Amino acid sequence: MKFVDEFRDPDAARALIHQISADAERLGRPIALMEICGGHTHTIYRYGLENLLPESVELVHGPGCPVCVIPMGRIDDAIWLAQQPGVTFCTFGDMMRVPGSEKSLLDARADGADVQFVYSPLDALRIAEERPDREVVFFAVGFETTAPSTAATLAAARTRGIRNFSVFSNHVFTEPPLRAIVDEGRTRIDGFIGPGHVSAVTGSARFEFLARESDRPVAVCGFEPLDILQGVALLLRQFLSGEPARVDNQYSRVVLPQGNLIAQRLMDEAFEVRDTFEWRGLGWLPRSGMAISEAFAEWDAERRFDVPGRRVADPVACECGSVLTGRIKPWQCRVFGTACTPATPIGTCMVSPEGACAAYYNFGRLDREASQGISAG
Structure with a gap:
């Protein structure tokens, strides 16, 4: 206490x-x-x-x-993946109820899709290891906070030779939306x-x-x-103070100026920067999303499946x-x-x-x- x-x-x-x-x-x-x-x-x-x-x-x-910024089109793509034959689609619990243009992942599960919620990407990898007859896809979302765990899971899949596992990456960077808010007033x-x-x-x-x-x-x-x-x-x-603006670190009990270098190295290997990525409320922002890198191309759901790449406007x-x-x-x-x-x-x-x-x-x-x-x- x-x-x-x-x-x-x-x-x-x-x-x-x-x-x-x-x-x-x-x-x-x-x-x-x-x-x-x-x-x-x-x-x-x-x-x-x-x-x-x-x-x-x-x-x-x-x-x-991280859930809020995902555009509706990417939700529709996730639902499309979940509905493919032989696919077990794994996601965090709060993504289950996010509405797409017609339904949510929870609705898709009620309709018969094999959608499972997990607490970490490693849980999804374990399901893939236990079910070699299924294609297991993990719905990766979040900022730099959760991206290292996805990167570590990709590394584990490669090390353990688990080939029926892939990641649908929707990880994003924090800096681009802040620049958009500041620069565009x-x-x-x-x-x-x-x-x-x-x-x-x-x-x-x-x-x-x-x-x-x-x-x-x-x-x-x-x-x-x-x-x-x-x-x-x-x-x-x-x-x-009247002095030039600076960054104060109130959270020094956890945060270092340089951050977690091990996590950063994991991310650098597992991801590459997308040229552009769509955000809810902000539209397309350059260099704001994380795609699976060439080093892990075999575990990239967007390369393994012909994902539609839907673009859907938010409800009026x-x-x-x-x-x-x-x-x-x-x-x-x-x-x-x-x-x-x-x-x-x-x-x-x-x-x-x-x-x-x-x-x-x-x-x-x-x-x-x-x-x-x-x-x-």
């Missing part, structure tokens, strides 16, 4: 909130801080942190949920709460481009409530793209909490536990006045 007590201590939280409020008043202008990671979004709305901050400090959700963002899990792999130095090129400060943070409050405090101190009613780029808050979407709920999701942001819409819905977070009214009641 010592760790929990340390990072959820109410007296420490009050002291940080007092410091943030005083510094925000000294700054004298509103600021918008984008949290990049869906894990941060979950913490913020689970603990109501946005309502503990002064009104001049706004927290904005960014494209940090998609939303007003003054600073960033940097992703703790991604930074553990890439290193905190990977986000120096935001400070260097756009003069926007970054605070890489952990996932406890006090981590995020301390990150906000660090960003405010940067604004007040769904505003996940605007949520992911910080243009609107989830409760501002016209179908939020009515036609679109966790039980009947229209968009990806309502499916994943890290999605902003699911976080807002599950923890009753609306606008500041409505949330405070709920709390008071």
Whole structure:
């Protein structure tokens, strides 16, 4: 309990909130801080942190949920793979319910496809080893956080000579969408709460481009409530200092400036950079996706199967793209909490536990006045 007590201590939280409020008043202008990671979004709305901050400090959700950024066409491709004869399709549980243009993987399983949810790509490799009569395909999604485990699994498949296993890679890089948001002025963002899990792999130095090129400060943070409050405090101190923006590493107990070099080497061998990749809400971003490298071409599902490569527009009613780029808050979407709920999701942001819409819905977070009214009641 010592760790929990340390990072959820109410007296420490009050002291940080007092410091943030005083510094925000000294700054004298509103600021918008984008949290990049869906894990941060979950913490913020689970603990109501946005309502503990002064009104001049706004927290904005960014494209940090790995499930949420996958476009509908790639979901349709996954369903197509799952429906091929002799294929066992393995996926993480939260991808099962993501809607494609006609159905989800869960629906495909109900229709007879052999779709299994797994906890890691190594689970899928074990299924392939136990079922040599099946073609086992793993649906790989996620940022640099999960890509090393996929890379390690590909290496294990090669070492153990497991030929009936392949990977449908949808891994993506964190930097390109942030560049798109900053460079194209998609939303007003003054600073960033940097992703703790991604930074553990890439290193905190990977986000120096935001400070260097756009003069926007970054605070890489952990996932406890006090981590995020301390990150906000660090960003405010940067604004007040008048010095050039920099990257502060609040999560130094886990994150190193250079990151995890072993994980990086695994990724470099297993993946190559795609020329372009489609993102929900951001469209096609150059050099933003990870394809299976030539060294592991034999285990690449897109080379083994004639994947259709479908391109499907999001449903007109769904505003996940605007949520992911910080243009609107989830409760501002016209179908939020009515036609679109966790039980009947229209968009990806309502499916994943890290999605902003699911976080807002599950923890009753609306606008500041409505949330405070709920709390008071």
